[in-house]
Amino acid sequence: MSKKLRYLEIADVLKKKIKQGEFPQGQALPSQKELSEIFNTSVMTTRGALAELEQEGIITVIHGVGTFVSSPAIHNDTLSLQGFQNEMDRQKMSITNEVIGVKHEIEQRELLDLFGKRSGRFSSLSRLRTIDGKPVIYQCSYVEKQYSSVFDEYQADQSLYQLFSQKTGIMVTQGREIMIPVILPDDIAKTLGFDEPCTAFLSKRVSISLEEKVVLYDEAYLPGPYVIMASRKHGKNNSFKYIINQTGTIDSLDSFNDSDLWEDLI
Amino acid sequence: MSKKLRYLEIADVLKKKIKQGEFPQGQALPSQKELSEIFNTSVMTTRGALAELEQEGIITVIHGVGTFVSSPAIHNDTLSLQGFQNEMDRQKMSITNEVIGVKHEIEQRELLDLFGKRSGRFSSLSRLRTIDGKPVIYQCSYVEKQYSSVFDEYQADQSLYQLFSQKTGIMVTQGREIMIPVILPDDIAKTLGFDEPCTAFLSKRVSISLEEKVVLYDEAYLPGPYVIMASRKHGKNNSFKYIINQTGTIDSLDSFNDSDLWEDLI
DNA sequence: CAGTGGTCTAGACCACACC
DNA sequence: GTGTGGTCTAGACCACTGT
The missing domain is CATH 1.10.10.10 (Winged helix-like DNA-binding domain superfamily/Winged helix DNA-binding domain)
Incomplete structure (x- = not known):
């Protein structure tokens, strides 16, 4: 060293x-x-x-x-309420965060692989995010069984990252995410109130602690009409985030010109 | 100053x-x-x-x-052949870059807005990227009329960014991009050889010069089964890129564990 | 080898936040 | 005010690259 x-x-x-x-x-x-x-x-x-x-x-x-x-690295959460909340304030929209359900004792091979474990069980927390009263984002988070109490204590409109960090003392310093364009699955579409087929981002993300262990896994569906991704590269500065697409039309390219949208990311 | x-x-x-x-x-x-x-x-x-x-x-x-x-900031091009080529080498795939067509004297209001002009005409260059012989990505680039010669001189498998920079002496130092999940439009789907409806990323990107002018605009369709987005955040380091999804299944999360994929981005 | 960038010193002084 | 971080000096020395 x-x-x-x-x-x-x-x-x-x-x-x-x-x-x-x-x-x-x-x-x-x-x-x-x-x-x-x-x-x-x-x-x-x-x-x-x-x-x-x-x-x-x-x-x-x-x-x-x-x-x-550093406090819990909320900035590592591309989907963070924090980020969304600021965005919302700016656009004068209101966002809420509703708990759908908590499951315990989940056994799933893929989760074991992701968390780098050979055995163990997991807990899940399903949430719905609504914007101006309309459900827009479905998100499901997973932790190892030993941290399940975090999900039990979770309250709507809280930052899961912050709560997790407070309760466990674990510092999240790294995040990796993949995004895939998909058609909203029927059950999710129903939950979100979409009648017709709808395109969406499927986001899969792992959060990694200072000790280089995977401590949190998230899956989220972000319907295309309401959420788009935006990225900016300026030399070695490099940022991206999800933003709310107010108009709901894919032709709105305002984000290119509205530099305010980017202020807090540089 | x-x-x-x-x-x-x-x-x-x-x-x-x-x-x-x-x-x-x-x-x-x-x-x-x-x-x-x-x-x-x-x-x-x-x-x-x-x-x-x-x-x-x-x-x-x-x-x-x-x-x-700096040489032309190819690293600003998230879709850069450069990046893809390296990826390809690693995965032992071959990528080619085929010109579909060049158009001149294009008049379009949205382009004027994007380039921050009140009047003017544009040229476009349509390309197809094939991987192991299969057409995978459709991309269309636009420049102002005065730079149209760049498109005329463009040869397959060249870096457009590099050529543009060489010919015009303009340094591209900034890029902004938005990504939207869509269903592949019929004409694009046909061009790419998809029979069934297929999800894709629609990427819209502007490239900005040292003088803070928009000099290049790109639109690309990246079909979901073959291309996914991956991002990594580590403290203030923040990177993302498109990667080729060999398996073509959305459940392949190998990219989370395959740290090699990220080597050149940190 | 010579020439380049990278680190480090032991201070001084400036800019900012808080009382 | 005091205490904090931020900049700056005028060098010395180390590490890397290419001849």
């Missing part, structure tokens, strides 16, 4: 300390000056180490205030 | 010089030491300026070699 580069060494040490819970989530780290004294190095080098951790989403540095262990 | 921050000032100056063509594409900039003398500043500050430009994709810095004005 200990490279020859001082700032990476320091970053590794800090990362380990955070993993081991020496600095709880939301807690301030020692100041850059103090850290420099502790590690017997210069401020510039300490800053290099902190920059590494910030890049990985482990800490958040705020000018004039301090350096903090 | 000139902030109080030295490194941003320097970055602005360098950016302007590159815009004005003082350093042609692919050309080496003066060394960090030389730049530090020119701007009468320290190496650390010069490096700060260069880091800014690198972040924006304007320059490429190579350890032990030098600092270069």
